[in-house]
Amino acid sequence: xxxxxxxxxxxxxxxxxxxxxxxxxxxxxxxxxxxxxxxxxxxxxxxxxxxxxxxxxxxxxxxxxxxxxxxxxxxxxxxxxxxxxxxxxxxxxxxxxxxxxxxxxxxxxxxxxxxxxxxxxxxxxxxxxxxxxxxxxxxxxxxxxxxxxxxxxxxxxxxxxxxxxxxxxxxxxxxxxxxxxxxxxxxxxxxxxxxxxxxxxxxxxxxxxxxxxxxxxxxxxxxxxxxxxxxxxxxxxxxxxxxxxxxxxxxxxxxxxxxxxxxxxxxxxxxxxxxxxxxxxxxxxxxxxxxxxxxxxxxxxxxxxxxxxxxxxxxxxxxxxxxxxxxxxxxxxxxxxxxxxxxxxxxxxxxxxxxxxxxxxxxxxxxxxxxxxxxxxxxxxxxxxxxxxxxxxxxxxxxxxxxxxxxxxxxxxxxxxxxxxxxxxxxxxxxxxxxxxxxxxxxxxxxxxxxxxxxxxxxxxxxxxxxxxxxxxxxxxxxxxxxxxxxxxxxxxxxxxxxxxxxxxxxxxxxx
Amino acid sequence: xxxxxxxxxxxxxxxxxxxxxxxxxxxxxxxxxxxxxxxxxxxxxxxxxxxxxxxxxxxxxxxxxxxxxxxxxxxxxxxxxxxxxxxxxxxxxxxxxxxxxxxxxxxxxxxxxxxxxxxxxxxxxxxxxxxxxxxxxxxxxxxxxxxxxxxxxxxxxxxxxxxxxxxxxxxxxxxxxxxxxxxxxxxxxxxxxxxxxxxxxxxxxxxxxxxxxxxxxxxxxxxxxxxxxxxxxxxxxxxxxxxxxxxxxxxxxxxxxxxxxxxxxxxxxxxxxxxxxxxxxxxxxxxxxxxxxxxxxxxxxxxxxxxxxxxxxxxxxxxxxxxxxxxxxxxxxxx
Numbered sequence: 090x091x092x093x094x095x096x097x098x099x100x101x102x103x104x105x106x107x108x109x110x111x112x113x114x115x116x117x118x119x120x121x122x123x124x125x126x127x128x129x130x131x132x133x134x135x136x137x138x139x140x141x142x143x144x145x146x147x148x149x150x151x152x153x154x155x156x157x158x159x160x161x162x163x164x165x166x167x168x169x170x171x172x173x174x175x176x177x178x179x180x181x182x183x184x185x186x187x188x189x190x191x192x193x194x195x196x197x198x199x200x201x202x203x204x205x206x207x208x209x210x211x212x213x214x215x216x217x218x219x220x221x222x223x224x225x226x227x228x229x230x231x232x233x234x235x236x237x238x239x240x241x242x243x244x245x246x247x248x249x250x251x252x253x254x255x256x257x258x259x260x261x262x263x264x265x266x267x268x269x270x271x272x273x274x275x276x277x278x279x280x281x282x283x284x285x286x287x288x289x290x291x292x293x294x295x296x297x298x299x300x301x302x303x304x305x306x307x308x309x310x311x312x313x314x315x316x317x318x319x320x321x322x323x324x325x326x327x328x329x330x331x332x333x334x335x336x337x338x339x340x341x342x343x344x345x346x347x348x349x350x351x352x353x354x355x356x357x358x359x360x361x362x363x364x365x366x367x368x369x370x371x372x373x374x375x376x377x378x379x380x381x382x383x384x385x386x387x388x389x390x391x392x393x394x395x396x397x398x399x400x401x402x403x404x405x406x407x408x409x410x411x412x413x414x415x416x417x418x419x420x421x422x423x424x425x426x427x428x429x430x431x432x433x434x435x436x437x438x439x440x441x442x443x444x445x446x447x448x449x450x451x452x453x454x455x456x457x458x459x460x461x462x463x464x465x466x467x468x469x470x471x472x473x474x475x476x477x478x479x480x481x482x483x484x485x486x487x488x489x490x491x492x493x494x495x496x497x498x499x500x501x502x503x504x505x506x507x508x509x510x511x512x513x514x515x516x517x518x519x520x521x522x523x524x525x526x527x528x529x530x531x532x533x534x535x536x537x538x539x540x541x542x543x544x545x546x547x548x549x550x551x552x553x554x555x556x557x558x559x560x561x562x563x564x565x566x567x568x569x570x571x572x573x574x575x576x577x578x579x580x581x582x583x584x585x586x587x588x589x590x591x592x593x594x595x596x597x598x599x600x601x
Numbered sequence: 602x603x604x605x606x607x608x609x610x611x612x613x614x615x616x617x618x619x620x621x622x623x624x625x626x627x628x629x630x631x632x633x634x635x636x637x638x639x640x641x642x643x644x645x646x647x648x649x650x651x652x653x654x655x656x657x658x659x660x661x662x663x664x665x666x667x668x669x670x671x672x673x674x675x676x677x678x679x680x681x682x683x684x685x686x687x688x689x690x691x692x693x694x695x696x697x698x699x700x701x702x703x704x705x706x707x708x709x710x711x712x713x714x715x716x717x718x719x720x721x722x723x724x725x726x727x728x729x730x731x732x733x734x735x736x737x738x739x740x741x742x743x744x745x746x747x748x749x750x751x752x753x754x755x756x757x758x759x760x761x762x763x764x765x766x767x768x769x770x771x772x773x774x775x776x777x778x779x780x781x782x783x784x785x786x787x788x789x790x791x792x793x794x795x796x797x798x799x800x801x802x803x804x805x806x807x808x809x810x811x812x813x814x815x816x817x818x819x820x821x822x823x824x825x826x827x828x829x830x831x832x833x834x835x836x837x838x839x840x841x842x843x844x845x846x847x848x849x850x851x852x853x854x855x856x857x858x859x860x861x862x863x864x865x866x867x868x869x870x871x872x873x874x875x876x877x878x879x880x881x882x883x884x885x886x887x888x889x890x891x892x893x894x895x896x897x898x899x900x901x902x903x904x905x906x907x908x909x910x911x912x913x914x915x916x917x918x919x920x921x922x923x924x925x926x927x928x929x930x931x932x933x934x935x936x
Contacts, residue, residue: 117773127686128687130687135642135644211657213650213653266687270688282776284887285696285887286696286700286891287700287769287885288769288773314773316773318769320885321882321885322748322883324883325883325885328752328755328756328760328767331760332763332767334759479634479898480632480638480639480898483635484633484635487638488638515643523643
C-alpha cells in the first residue's frame with residue numbers, strides 16, 4: 090500500500106512540468122460559445138447557434154450587414170420581376186472549398202433541397218417554413234436563378250439570409266448524413282476539425298471570393314483560424330475571457346459586465362437584440378378577460394426600474410410587440426407606472442380587494458419574474474411565480490388553438506428578420522402558435538393577413554402602425570422590453586462588431 | 602469466479618435492461634412536452650408539415666408499437682436517429698463517451714489516491730488534530746456543490762494564477778489522431794508527450810471537482826473500517842507477536858479494512874458517470890452527461906433511451922466488478 094502515496098507523487102510530478110501559462114496559437118481567434126452545432130448541414134437544423142457556426146463556412150444568396158440591412162452575397166443583384174417572381178443574378182468565379190466552381194445549378198439544388206417535400210433522403214427540410222410560399226426555383230440563364238412564389242411575400246429577401254448554398258455534386262457524393270459532419274461551402278472558412286461537444290475549428294479559405302461587396306473589407310478572412318469553443322456555463326465563459334483563453338464570448342450575463350470592463354484587455358460590446366419580452370395574460374381566464382385588469386397589470390410594473398437594476402440598463406422598453414428597430418415600429422401611447430391608478434382600475438373591474446394569480450416562467454428568468462411579481466402584488470395583483478421547464482410551459486401556453494389554463498406567462502418571442510410578419514402574426518393572430526394570451530380580434534387578424542402580402546412598403550408600414558395601436562389599446566400582453574445582446578470581447582480583436590441577428594460573422598475579424 | 606457465474610450475471614442483465622427501457626420509455630412518454638413542438642419552436646409550420654415531421658420522427662405510431670420497435674432495433678444495436686443530429690444515436694453517443702469515461706477514471710484515481718492514505722492516517726491518529734481536520738474536510742467535500750467549487754478552482758488556477766486552463770479537453774495546437782478516443786492513451790500512442798502533458802493539465806481541475814465528494818466519502822469509509830479492524834483480536838495478536846506497527850497496519854489491517862472502501866468505490870464510480878453533467882457543463886467537457894441533459898430538455902427520445910440503457914449496463918457491470926474485488930480481498934466470500 091506504500092504504492093498509493095507514490096502514485097500520488099508520480100501524478101504530481103508528471104503534471105508539474107506542464108504547469109506553464111496557457112497560450113493559444115497567435116493566429117487563432119477563439120470564440121467562447123454557448124452551444125455546439127447540432128449538425129453542419131445548413132438545411133437540417135432549426136437553431137440560431139448552429140447557423141452562427143455554419144454561416145462562417147457557407148455563404149448565402151444574400152446576407153445582412155451588422156445593421157440588419159439585407160445585401161447581396163453570392164448573388165450579384167436581385168430583381169423583382171413581378172409580385173411573385175424574383176431573379177437572382179449569380180456572381181461568377183465563386184469557388185467551393187475543394188476548388189470546384191459554383192454554378193446556378195447549385196443554387197437551385199440548394200433551394201429545392203429546402204423547399205421540396207422529402208428532398209432530403211425522404212425527409213423534408215426543417216427550414217422549409219422559413220421559405221414561405223416558394224413554389225419553384227428555376228435556372229433561367231447560366232448565371233440567373235428565378236424564385237417563383239405561390240402568392241406575394243414581401244419579406245422573401247429578409248428571410249433568404251437564413252439559407253446557405255451547398256455544392257450539388259458534393260451532397261450527392263457524401264449523402265445527407267455525410268453533410269451533417271463534412272463541409273464544402275463557399276464561405277470564408279473551411280472546416281478543419283469538429284471536436285464534437287468541444288470545438289469547431291475552422292481555417293481560412295484562401296480562394297474566397299471576398300464576400301458581400303457592400304460589407305468591406307472584401308477578400309479572404311483576416312485570421313488563419315477561428316475556433317468556436319463550446320462553454321455552456323456563463324461563469325466559465327467569462328473566466329475563459331478574463332484568462333485570455335478566448336477572445337469573444339456570447340451571452341455575457343448583465344451581472345458580469347463590470348467584471349469584464351474592469352479587466353485590462355477586455356471590453357463589453359452590445360447590439361440591440363431582436364427578442365421581445367412580454368407577459369401574456371390569459372384572456373380566457375377569470376380575471377384577465379377584462380381590459381381594466383390587464384391595464385392595471387401594465388400600470389403596476391415599473392419597466393425602467395427593472396431594466397436599470399436587473400438588466401444593467403441593457404434593454405429598450407416597448408409599448409407594443411415590435412422592437413424599436415423592426416420594420417413598421419412607431420412611437421406608441423405609453424402606459425405609465427402608476428400603482429395607485431392600477432388599484433383603482435382593479436376596483437372598477439369589481440376587485441376592490443385585489444386578486445390572487447400565478448405567473449409561469451422558465452428558470453432562467455426567475456429573478457426578473459419575481460421582481461415583476463412583487464410590483465404586481467404592491468398594486469393588488471398578488472402574484473406567485475411558478476417556475477416551469479421550457480417544454481412543459483410550451484405545452485401549456487403555446488399549443489395552437491388549445492384552451493388556456495393559468496393566469497400569466499412571462500415569456501418572449503424572437504424576431505431575427507426584424508420584420509413584423511414572424512412576431513406580430515404568431516403572437517396576436519387568433520389561435521396562432523404563439524398567441525399565449527388567447528387574444529382574438531377579427532379586425533386585427535384581417536389587418537395582419539393583408540399586411541403580410543402588401544407590397545407597397547409605405548402602405549405596409551401604415552398597416553402595422555394601425556395594428557400596434559389596436560393591441561396597445563387592448564393590452565392582451567404587458568409589453569416589456571427588447572434586451573440587448575451582450576458580448577465580452579478581447580481588446581486584441583479588431584474589425585468585428587456584434588450583429589443584431591446574433592450571428593457571429595468572423596470574416597472581417599482580426600487579432601492583434 | 603467461474604465462467605458459469607459470469608454467464609449467470611450477464612443473463613441477469615436482460616430483465617434489468619428490459620425493465621429500465623420500459624421505465625424510461627414510459628417516463629419520457631408521460632412527461633409533458635411534445636418533441637415536435639419543441640423542435641419547431643417559434644417557426645411557422647403548416648399542419649401538413651407538422652404531421653410529416655411527426656411521421657419522420659416515428660412519433661405518429663402508437664406508444665406500445667414504438668416501444669417494441671425500439672426493443673427490436675436495440676437488440677441489433679440500432680438505437681435510431683437522433684432527432685437533432687441527423688445521424689445515428691449510437692454514433693453521437695460513441696463520440697462523447699470516451700471523454701466521460703476518461704474524466705471519471707481519473708477522478709476515481711484522484712479520489713482513491715487521496716482518500717485511502719488520509720482515511721488510514723485519520724484512523725491511526727484517531728482524535729488527533731489531523732483526524733478532526735480530515736473529518737471536517739470530508740464533510741465539506743461532500744457538501745460543496747460541484748458547480749460552485751469548480752468555478753472557485755477556475756477563478757484561482759485559471760484566471761488569477763493562469764497555470765491551468767478554464768475549459769476543454771486539450772489545446773488547439775495539438776492534433777492528436779483519434780484511435781481510442783481517450784486522449785491520455787491516444788497522445789501516448791502518437792508518441793506526443795507534450796500533448797499528453799497538455800491533456801493531463803486540462804484534466805486536473807475537472808477531475809478534482811468530480812472526485813472531491815467521492816474522496817470525502819471514501820475517506821470516511823476507510824477511516825471507520827480501519828478503526829473497526831484495528832479492534833480485532835488478530836491485530837492485537839499480530840502486535841503481541843512483536844511485529845512492527847507499520848507492518849501490522851499495512852500487511853494485516855489495511856487489506857481487510859479496504860473491503861468496504863472498494864465496494865463503495867465501485868458503486869460510486871457509477872454515480873461519477875451520472876454526476877458528470879454539472880462538472881462537464883462548468884468545464885466545457887465534451888462528455889456524455891451534458892449531451893444527455895440537453896437531450897432530455899429537447900425530448901430527444903432515442904438518444905435519452907440509449908444513454909439510459911448504457912448507464913444501466915455500466916451500473917450493473919460495476920456492481921459485478923465490486924463483487925469480484927470483494928472475493929479477491931476476502932477469500933472467505935464466494936460468489
